Amino acid sequence: MPLLPVADAQARVLALATPLNVEQVPLSVAAHRYAAKDVVARRTQPASDLSAMDGYAIRHADLGQPLRLIGESAAGRPFAYPVGAGEAVRIFTGATMPAGADCVLVQEEARAAGGTVHLDGEGPAHPGRNVRRRGLDFTEGDVLIAVGAAITPARLAVAAIGGHATLPVRARVRVAIAATGDELVAAGEPIAPGQLPESNGVMLSAMLAPLGVEIVDLGILPDRADVLEAAFRAVDADVLVTTGGASVGDHDLVRPALEAAGASIDFWRIALRPGKPMMAGRLGRTVVLGLPGNPVSAFVTAELFVKPLVRHLAGAADPFPPTLTAVLGEDLPANAERTDYLRAELRGGAAFASTIQDSSMLRTLARSSCLIVRSPHAPAARAGDSAEILMIA
Numbered sequence: 001m002p003l004l005p006v007a008d009a010q011a012r013v014l015a016l017a018t019p020l021n022v023e024q025v026p027l028s029v030a031a032h033r034y035a036a037k038d039v040v041a042r043r044t045q046p047a048s049d050l051s052a053m054d055g056y057a058i059r060h061a062d063l064g065q066p067l068r069l070i071g072e073s074a075a076g077r078p079f080a081y082p083v084g085a086g087e088a089v090r091i092f093t094g095a096t097m098p099a100g101a102d103c104v105l106v107q108e109e110a111r112a113a114g115g116t117v118h119l120d121g122e123g124p125a126h127p128g129r130n131v132r133r134r135g136l137d138f139t140e141g142d143v144l145i146a147v148g149a150a151i152t153p154a155r156l157a158v159a160a161i162g163g164h165a166t167l168p169v170r171a172r173v174r175v176a177i178a179a180t181g182d183e184l185v186a187a188g189e190p191i192a193p194g195q196l197p198e199s200n201g202v203m204l205s206a207m208l209a210p211l212g213v214e215i216v217d218l219g220i221l222p223d224r225a226d227v228l229e230a231a232f233r234a235v236d237a238d239v240l241v242t243t244g245g246a247s248v249g250d251h252d253l254v255r256p257a258l259e260a261a262g263a264s265i266d267f268w269r270i271a272l273r274p275g276k277p278m279m280a281g282r283l284g285r286t287v288v289l290g291l292p293g294n295p296v297s298a299f300v301t302a303e304l305f306v307k308p309l310v311r312h313l314a315g316a317a318d319p320f321p322p323t324l325t326a327v328l329g330e331d332l333p334a335n336a337e338r339t340d341y342l343r344a345e346l347r348g349g350a351a352f353a354s355t356i357q358d359s360s361m362l363r364t365l366a367r368s369s370c371l372i373v374r375s376p377h378a379p380a381a382r383a384g385d386s387a388e389i390l391m392i393a
Helices: 006-015 153-161 200-211 225-233 254-260 295-313 362-367
Strands: 022-026 055-058 067-073 087-091 103-106 110-113 116-119 143-145 166-170 174-180 214-221 239-243 264-267 279-283 286-291 324-328 339-347 350-353 370-374 386-391
Touching (some): 006 264, 006 279, 006 295, 055 110, 174 200, 200 214, 200 239, 200 295, 214 225, 225 254, 254 264, 254 279, 254 286, 295 339, 324 370, 339 362, 350 370
Parallel strands (some): 067 087, 174 214, 174 239
Antiparallel strands (some): 055 087, 055 103, 067 116, 110 116, 264 279, 279 286, 339 350, 339 370, 370 386
C-alpha cells in the first residue's frame, strides 16, 4: 500500500468531521474560539466627531483672530451649545466636538488669557485637522469579525466597542488523550529498567491549550487489548488522540482495539518524516488520531493533523498552520520520498537545521523554533537558498 501524501492525509482528516454546533457566549469566555457567524457592528465608532488632541475647538475660518472662550468639552461631558464666529471651546482628547467647530487648535499653539484664546503658532492647516470624524473606525453594519476568524484580544475589544456582549462561536472542542505502552510511567515516578517517563500527554495538552479545548486525560493505558478496547468504548469526546501502539508490530494493539470497539480506520501510513505510522478514523461521533509514541513524531503529527482538526471543529476558516519563507543558513542534502520536517533554529534571520535529526532527540526539538519543510525528492539545497518553514515556537 503506497504511503499517503501529507496534503491528502490532512484533507482526509478534516473530511472525517464537521464544525461543532454554534453557541452564544459572553466576551469573557470567547477568547481562543472562532467566530461562527460574521460579527456586525451595532453602532458607529466614533458615534460623533471627536477631538484627537488637547486644545481648543474652533472654526477654521476664525484662525488668527482672538477667540472668546465660551466653555469646555471633556470625554463624557460634551459642551451643549454651538460654536459661533469668534468663539472657542476648551476641549480634551476624545471629547465630542461641539456643533459649529470644524478643527482643533492644539494647546501648544495657543495662549489663553482673560477668557480669550490667541494663536501662538501655525495653527491647524485645514478644516478637520485634529478631529476624528464620525465613523472613522467603523459604521453600523460593518463586519467587525469575519466568520471563521480567531477571536483574538483585539477582536474581543472591537466586538465590545461595536455593541456586543456575546459572540457566536462553535462549541468548545473536547479532546481525549491517551498514552499507551507497558514501558510508560507517570512523569516523576520511580523508573525500573526498561521503563520511560510518559511525556506525550503533557506536551499535547500544552500544544492544544491555546485553542481553548477541553482536555480529557485518559492517562497511561497498558498494552492489553481488553483494557484498550474498554477505554476506547467509554470515550466521550469530539477527538480521541492516542500515542504509541499505532504501527503493525506484535505489541501494537491500538488499531485492533479501536476496531474491536467499533472504529473504522480511514488510513494509517503517511509519506512523512517523522511520523509515518499515524492513523486516522472514526469511533462513533469521535474522530480518532493515532500518533506515534515517539515524542518528536507525536509533536510533528500534532502540528500537522491534531491542531488543524481541532481548529476545523472549532470553525476556523483556515485551520492549517501557515508556512513562511526563510533563508537557509547551511547546506542541506537531497531529500528522499517522504516530506521531511527538519527541526531547526532561526538565527540571524536564517534557518539552521539541527545536525542530528533522529526522531528520538527530544532535546533537539526543545531547542528548535521552526521546522524546515522538505518536499519529497527535493534536490540538495545550499546555504542562502530559500526554504519553506513552519514556526513552532
